[in-house]
Amino acid sequence: MTSNPVLIVGAGPTGLCLALWLSRLGVSFRIIDQASGPGTTSRAIIVHARTLEMYQSLGIAEDIISHGSKLENVTIAQQGQIKGSLKFGNVGTGLSPFPFILFLPQDIQERVLIDHLSSAGITIERSTSLESLRQTEHGAVARVRGKDGEHEGIVASYVAGCDGARSTVRKSSGIKFEGGTYEQRFFVSDVNVEGHIPTGDVNIFASGRDFCIAIPLPGEQRYRVLGLVPEDVKEDDLDFSDIQPAVENNTKLGITKVNWFSTYSVHHRVASQFRDLNVFLLGDAAHVHSPVGGQGMNTGLGDAGNLAWKLATCLKSKTDRAILDTYHQERAAFATELVNSTDRIFTLVQSRTIMGTIVRSFMLPYVLPFAFELPWIPTFAFKKNSQIQISHPQSDLSTGKGAGSRLPWVEVGDSDNYESLRSLCWIMHVYGSASEETAALSSESGVQLYRFKWSDSMSKAGLIRDAVYLVRPDGYIGFLEVGSGQTARDYMSRWNIADLN
Ligand SMILES: Cc1cc2nc3c(=O)[nH]c(=O)nc-3n(C[C@H](O)[C@H](O)[C@H](O)COP(=O)(O)OP(=O)(O)OC[C@H]3O[C@@H](n4cnc5c(N)ncnc54)[C@H](O)[C@@H]3O)c2cc1C
Structure with a gap:
């Protein structure tokens, strides 16, 4: 074989x-x-x-x-009335070459x-x-x-x-594969509706009892509607008619056609x-x-x-x-x-406790839109959700303070510092001046050195002036040190980095 x-x-x-x-x-x-x-x-x-x-x-x-398409806004409605809107668009400007959420x-x-x-x-x-x-x-x-x-x-x-x-x-x-399964059941459907639906790219309908989301699909008045199966619907083998009254009551819309419907349980497990x-x-x-x-x-x-x-x-x-x-x-x-x-x-959000009721009937429709008006909240949400903050300092591959994080993104002239990541190789970055030892290490090892003229935007992005960055093929920092090329040399020989490129 x-x-x-x-x-x-x-x-x-x-x-x-x-x-x-x-x-x-x-x-x-x-x-x-x-x-x-x-x-x-x-x-x-x-x-x-x-x-x-x-x-x-x-x-x-x-x-x-x-x-x-880019997610521009999310509306939150209660009993058919729009209570607030969250603006997304280019919410992560300055943080990523892709400062938005793609649908x-x-x-x-x-x-x-x-x-x-x-x-x-x-x-x-x-x-x-x-x-x-x-x-x-x-x-x-x-x-x-x-x-x-x-x-x-x-x-x-x-x-x-x-x-x-x-x-x-x-x-x-x-x-x-340990973890568990949430008690609540969920539904997902593709339906046609009549009535006035909010114009968000995502529309949340939240009330004390119910919660569902409607997302426009290509076609006239066609939506993907998903949410919690109402508490009083006990049947195992549901069809849409079992939940239709609750969905219509929550959204104040009429469902004219059901193209597809399914229910599912949500699990939380990690191998x-x-x-x-x-x-x-x-x-x-x-x-x-x-x-x-x-x-x-x-x-x-x-x-x-x-x-x-x-x-x-x-x-x-x-x-x-x-x-x-x-x-x-x-x-x-x-x-x-x-x-x-x-x-x-x-x-x-799915809880049937008093806290869950407060979240659905008050926090989501009233507090969240208000909080989203504060400039730092959308940025915070983008950082948290976009996965740009994933970092593994505890990894054996991470050496030096700041190693294990994604390389901060920064614009450089007409381009950016991510252009070099397209090589899918280990690379060296220096923002400011590279020492002679660092340059020598690059030419001996064949690991390409990219030097970037220092600018204030680099400091804002969290980059360190004159430090040696050894960047992995997936864009995470493997090694980070200010100063001589000696420990970078040790790191490269520990992981045979020169052999890889
Ligand atoms: C209704 C629904 C809505 C969802 N909504 C979201 C959402 O909004 N956001 C989100 O991030 N995620 C969502 N998810 C989850 C998302 O779809 C999954 O996280 C994603 O599909 C996982 O991708 P995967 O490639 O790891 O696994 P899968 O997509 O499950 O692919 C596994 C593949 O392995 C194949 N396979 C299985 N067993 C074998 C075998 N023995 N031999 C050969 N091939 C095999 C299967 O045929 C399948 O093609 C949703 C999932 C569902 C079902």
């Missing part, structure tokens, strides 16, 4: 994004999916700035953006990723499902069932489990390990949580960006495989924090 460097199980957004990273990094792989074709429902509709930054490194940000249905995003993979000559093996997985000394053997029912053993050095919340990769590896020797978990296979802030899919895409270059590193160089442990250190820490923070907010 021939061995493949990487086997990707699952071609949802996470698997597709990992595939794109690996193809750009020159790593060959196979990607399989049990479904016969890509997803056709909208599901996640928010793409955050950090995801777009990574897409920019992959050269596809413009294409992705051209298929979506893009997941099925369209998946299609764009598939098109780019196809242009790179990559085919997804559809109707091919993983049945079981066995680790070996040098990798893993996956037993898969193909289109015609035939079985095949795929040997791979590494297996990436991007196979969703019910992950076979996770179960085959015996990795626990106990994101790595088991040569097997990795990414996306929903590793973490699931409430839809608060539209973080789920974006987190999976971030997992892909974090793991891809580490796998490429181990496959192409003699780098210490301990670098692979940093995948768990960095991503599990973030996922756990995310599950906890979204859980706190979600528990409040």
Whole structure:
């Protein structure tokens, strides 16, 4: 049996994004999916700035953006009356080259990723499902069932489990998926409405008893409506007519046609390990949580960006495989924090307690719009939600105060300091003057040095004058030090960075 460097199980957004990273990094792989074709429902509709930054490194940000639209405003209504509006637009100006929230249905995003993979000559093996997985000394053997029912053993050095919340990769590896399920049930529907709907890109209808969100879809008076199944609806097997009176009462709209309807439970779980020797978990296979802030899919895409270059590193160089442990250190820490923070907010919004009633009937319609008028609140919300603040100082790869954070973004003339991230290599940045030792280290190692003339905007962005930044292929700071190139040299030799470029 021939061995493949990487086997990707699952071609949802996470698997597709990992595939794109690996193809750009020159790593060959196979990607399989049990479904016969890509997803056709909208599901996640928010793409955050950090995801777009990574897409920019992959050269596809413009294409992705051209298929979506910018979130401009969110309205909050109660009993049909608009109580307030939250303005988004370019809310993160100065913080990211993409200072906005992009609206893009997941099925369209998946299609764009598939098109780019196809242009790179990559085919997804559809109707091919993983049945079981066995680790070996040098990798893993996956037993898969193909289109015609035939079985095949795929040997791979590494297996990436991007196979969703019910992950076979996770179960085959015996990795626990601890957490829980919210008691409340939720519904999601695609409906046509009549009546006066607020004109927000997102419209929240909140009252003491009910909560739902209506998002315009292409077409006349067509909306995606999602929310809490009312408390008094007890049936297990619901259809839209069971919740229609409550939705109409809450929104003061008439529902004229139901195009699609589903109910679901929301889970909050994190895998106990994101790595088991040569097997990795990414996306929903590793973490699931409430839809608060539209973080789920974006987190999976971030997992892909974090793991891809580490796998490429181990496959192409003699780098210490301990670098692979940093995948768990960095991503599990973030996922756990995310599950906890979204859980706190979600528990409040959906709660049937007095506190939940106060949040829905007072805080959301009255306090939130008022708070959003304060200039620092929208900026704070952007920083928190856009994932630009993800940082892993505790990682073995982070050396120096400030290491582990995303490289602060800054405009430089007609361009910016992120242009250099498109190389997908380790690079060195110095803002101000680079010492001779630093320049020598760059030419000896082949790690490209980018020097930027110091400006006040750099200090505002949080950059340190004359410091040596060693920036990872995914745009995070690996090493940061002011002064001589000696410890940067030690760091580079510890992780064989010169070998990678
Ligand atoms: C109704 C709904 C609304 C949502 N809304 C939001 C939202 O607003 N914001 C947000 O961020 N997220 C949202 N999500 C979650 C979001 O869709 C997921 O986070 C995202 O799809 C995860 O991507 P993934 O690639 O990790 O997993 P998935 O999209 O689940 O993809 C897994 C893939 O693996 C394949 N697979 C599974 N098992 C096997 C196997 N044994 N062998 C081979 N292939 C296999 C599947 O066919 C699938 O294609 C929503 C989800 C749903 C269902």
